[in-house]
Amino acid sequence: MKVNVQTPNFVADGKLINFIEKKLSKLEQFYDRIIYADVFLKVQKTSDKENKNVEILLSIPGDDLIVKKEAKSFEEGTDECVHALQRQLKKRKQKQRAFS
Numbered sequence: 001m002k003v004n005v006q007t008p009n010f011v012a013d014g015k016l017i018n019f020i021e022k023k024l025s026k027l028e029q030f031y032d033r034i035i036y037a038d039v040f041l042k043v044q045k046t047s048d049k050e051n052k053n054v055e056i057l058l059s060i061p062g063d064d065l066i067v068k069k070e071a072k073s074f075e076e077g078t079d080e081c082v083h084a085l086q087r088q089l090k091k092r093k094q095k096q097r098a099f100s
Contacts, residue, residue, distance in 0.1 A: 001028060002036040013042060018076055023082045027058070031089040035059040041074050056081045065089070 003021045005012060024037050042053040050070045054077030058065040067084045071077035 001025065001034045001089050003039065004036065005039045007041045010041075010043060012074075016041075019075055020059065023078055024056070026080065027085055027089060030086055031060060031093060033061055035061070044070075053075050054078050054081050056085065060087055060089075060092075063092075078095075 001024065005017050005020055005026055020039055024039075027037075028034060036059050038057040038059075040053075040055040040057075042055070044051040044053060049072050052071050052074050053068065054071065054074055055066070055068045055079075058067075065085060065088050067081045067088075069077045069080040069084070071080060
Protein backbone atom coordinates (compact mmCIF):
# COMPACT_ATOMS: atom_id res chain seq x y z
CA MET A 1 0.00 0.00 0.00
CA LYS A 2 1.26 3.46 -0.88
CA VAL A 3 1.01 6.05 1.90
CA ASN A 4 0.95 9.78 1.06
CA VAL A 5 1.37 12.10 4.05
CA GLN A 6 0.46 15.74 3.51
CA THR A 7 1.22 18.38 6.11
CA PRO A 8 0.18 21.88 5.05
CA ASN A 9 1.82 24.75 7.01
CA PHE A 10 4.43 22.59 8.80
CA VAL A 11 7.04 19.90 8.18
CA ALA A 12 6.51 16.47 9.76
CA ASP A 13 9.60 14.72 11.07
CA GLY A 14 10.62 11.25 9.92
CA LYS A 15 9.55 9.58 13.16
CA LEU A 16 5.96 10.76 12.76
CA ILE A 17 5.79 9.63 9.12
CA ASN A 18 7.27 6.21 10.01
CA PHE A 19 4.76 5.87 12.86
CA ILE A 20 1.84 6.59 10.50
CA GLU A 21 3.13 4.17 7.84
CA LYS A 22 3.60 1.42 10.43
CA LYS A 23 0.08 1.89 11.82
CA LEU A 24 -1.52 1.93 8.37
CA SER A 25 0.37 -1.18 7.24
CA LYS A 26 -1.43 -3.11 10.01
CA LEU A 27 -4.73 -2.43 8.22
CA GLU A 28 -3.67 -4.87 5.50
CA GLN A 29 -4.29 -7.70 7.99
CA PHE A 30 -7.98 -6.82 7.88
CA TYR A 31 -8.33 -6.07 4.16
CA ASP A 32 -5.68 -7.07 1.63
CA ARG A 33 -6.80 -4.98 -1.35
CA ILE A 34 -6.02 -1.48 -0.06
CA ILE A 35 -4.63 0.59 -2.94
CA TYR A 36 -3.32 3.65 -1.12
CA ALA A 37 -3.82 5.87 1.91
CA ASP A 38 -3.81 9.68 1.89
CA VAL A 39 -3.06 11.17 5.30
CA PHE A 40 -3.68 14.85 6.00
CA LEU A 41 -2.19 16.33 9.17
CA LYS A 42 -3.41 19.80 10.12
CA VAL A 43 -2.88 22.06 13.11
CA GLN A 44 -5.84 24.24 13.98
CA LYS A 45 -5.16 27.71 15.32
CA THR A 46 -7.27 27.48 18.47
CA SER A 47 -6.57 27.65 22.19
CA ASP A 48 -7.90 24.09 22.53
CA LYS A 49 -5.42 21.39 23.55
CA GLU A 50 -7.01 19.06 20.97
CA ASN A 51 -5.95 21.11 17.96
CA LYS A 52 -4.36 18.38 15.83
CA ASN A 53 -6.52 17.10 12.97
CA VAL A 54 -5.78 13.74 11.36
CA GLU A 55 -7.72 12.79 8.24
CA ILE A 56 -7.13 9.47 6.48
CA LEU A 57 -8.59 8.60 3.10
CA LEU A 58 -8.24 4.89 2.35
CA SER A 59 -8.71 3.87 -1.26
CA ILE A 60 -10.07 0.37 -1.76
CA PRO A 61 -11.73 -1.16 -4.84
CA GLY A 62 -15.25 0.17 -5.24
CA ASP A 63 -15.11 2.79 -2.52
CA ASP A 64 -13.06 5.19 -0.43
CA LEU A 65 -13.15 5.24 3.36
CA ILE A 66 -12.59 8.58 5.08
CA VAL A 67 -11.97 9.08 8.79
CA LYS A 68 -11.32 12.40 10.58
CA LYS A 69 -10.23 12.73 14.19
CA GLU A 70 -9.08 15.53 16.49
CA ALA A 71 -6.58 14.83 19.24
CA LYS A 72 -3.82 16.33 21.38
CA SER A 73 -1.11 14.74 19.24
CA PHE A 74 -0.87 13.40 15.71
CA GLU A 75 0.07 9.97 17.06
CA GLU A 76 -3.07 9.80 19.19
CA GLY A 77 -5.21 10.99 16.27
CA THR A 78 -3.62 8.41 13.96
CA ASP A 79 -4.36 5.64 16.48
CA GLU A 80 -8.03 6.69 16.67
CA CYS A 81 -8.31 6.84 12.86
CA VAL A 82 -6.71 3.41 12.42
CA HIS A 83 -9.13 1.87 14.96
CA ALA A 84 -12.11 3.39 13.14
CA LEU A 85 -10.79 2.13 9.79
CA GLN A 86 -10.27 -1.36 11.22
CA ARG A 87 -13.95 -1.49 12.22
CA GLN A 88 -15.04 -0.28 8.77
CA LEU A 89 -12.83 -2.79 6.98
CA LYS A 90 -14.10 -5.67 9.14
CA LYS A 91 -17.71 -4.69 8.35
CA ARG A 92 -16.94 -4.49 4.64
CA LYS A 93 -15.32 -7.94 4.68
CA GLN A 94 -18.33 -9.44 6.48
CA LYS A 95 -20.69 -7.94 3.90
CA GLN A 96 -18.58 -9.35 1.07
CA ARG A 97 -18.66 -12.80 2.66
CA ALA A 98 -22.44 -12.58 3.01
CA PHE A 99 -22.83 -11.87 -0.71
CA SER A 100 -20.36 -14.47 -1.98
